[in-house]
Amino acid sequence: MYKKLLAFSLTAALSACGESGSKQPPAPLACGNPAVVQNVRTNIQEIIKQEAQRFARNDTRQFIDADKIIAAATQLNVQLDGPAEENQNGRPICRANLSIQIPADILNTAQTNSPLVYGTNSSITRVVQERITGSPLTYDKGLFARPLHYTTAEADGQTTVNYEDNAITVTAQNIAGALLPYGVKSILMINGQPVRREDALNTAPQAFPDPPPADPQDILDNNAAANTFGGETTATDAPETLTPEPPRSETAFSAGELEQAKNNNQAADREINMVWNSIDQNIQKELINEQRSWIQSKNTHCRQAAAQAESSLQAEYLHLQCDTRMTRERSQYLRGYTIN
Structure with a gap:
């Protein structure tokens, strides 16, 4: 009897040991985690920002205001369906359908201004379609769509998103190309004279050279550098530098431009207050120190932007542009913490 009990106990122990030592199936991926959409949105905005600033630096005619494009990027409707x-x-990954819609008012303005960037014989649709031919990316009436493959990982309450290819970078670069005409300034310097944008469109504008194609290695590097949730960057990323609009003569400004800049700034302030009030109060308490640091950083950056001006009017205009852009970017970031 004792021997039988001993044999049973030994068998049970071996069985339990075998179960504990067996390989457990991996935990399901958090494919539908809201952090993924926020990660996509943050990366899209950052890449568009880089593309806009690069184009503005190479814009020999100085027709493009990068800040307008950067602000437009914060208004994109980003969705991840299914x-x-x-x-x-042999390994689990996430698949979803990514769609990014350019708002109608921004798209209409970009289409109107397109001849000043791409010439009278090319439209935004034609330019985009030529660039995406043969790729999974599609475009129709301001809507970019494509399948997206990625994996997620959870650690210390943070969600890390890793993309399987350069889909985010390529998509963002094509969106930037569609948004470029939106960044055309209200007053253009042509042959040393200030010319209203509307007047320039009524003439026979020469197309500004198309942006040079992105280096494939740059695409891969950008995609690898933007894989972490929350906008974290790798050590190889260059620090953010403000690229204020080149000084313009006083005659290049109008009361209407300054008034519009003020209205845009007030709208941005209303938006961020609305978003903040939509955040749970307990989360607000956790974010309050971060929010105060952001305000201090925004004030510092915008003072630097205004310092490039040649007059008090220009300084006010540049400060408002900077404040509006950073406030809209912050609003998009805070939306990831809202209740709805």
Whole structure:
């Protein structure tokens, strides 16, 4: 009897040991985590910002205001539909349908200004379609769409998103190309004379050279550098530098431009207050120190932007542009913490 009990106990122990030592199946991926959409949105905005600033630096005619494009990027409607886990080459990954819509008013302005950037014989649709031919990316009436493959990981309350390819970078670069005409300034310096944008459109404008194609290695590097949630960057990323609009003569400004800049700034302030009030009060308490640091950083950056001006009127205009852009970017970031 004793021997039988001993044999049973030993068998049970071995069985339990075998179960504990067996390989546990991996935890399901958090494909539908809201942090993924926020990560996509942050990366899209950052890449568009880089593209806009690069184009503005190479814009020999100085027609493009990068800040306008950067601000427009914060208004994009980013959606990730049908996120689900699937098996690819023996490992689980997430697949979802990414769609990014340019708001109608921004798209209409970009289409109107397009001849000043791409010439009278090319439209935004034609330019984009030529660039995306043969790729999974599609475009129709301001809507960019494509499948997106990624994986997620959870650690210390943070969600890390890793993309399987350069889909985010390529998509953002094409959106930047569509938004470029939106960045055309209200007053253009042509042959040393200030010319209203509307008057320039009524003439026969020469197309500004198309931006040089992105280096494939740059695409891969940018994609690898933007894989962490919350906009974290790698050590190889260059620090953010403000690129204020080149000084313009006083005659290049109008009361209407300054008034519009004030209205845009007030609208941005209303928007961020509305978003902040939509955040749970307990989360607000956790974010308050971060919010105060952001305000201090915004004030510092915008003072630097205004310092490039040649007059008090220009300084006010540049400060308002900077404040509006940074406030809209912050509003988009805070939306990730809202209740709805």
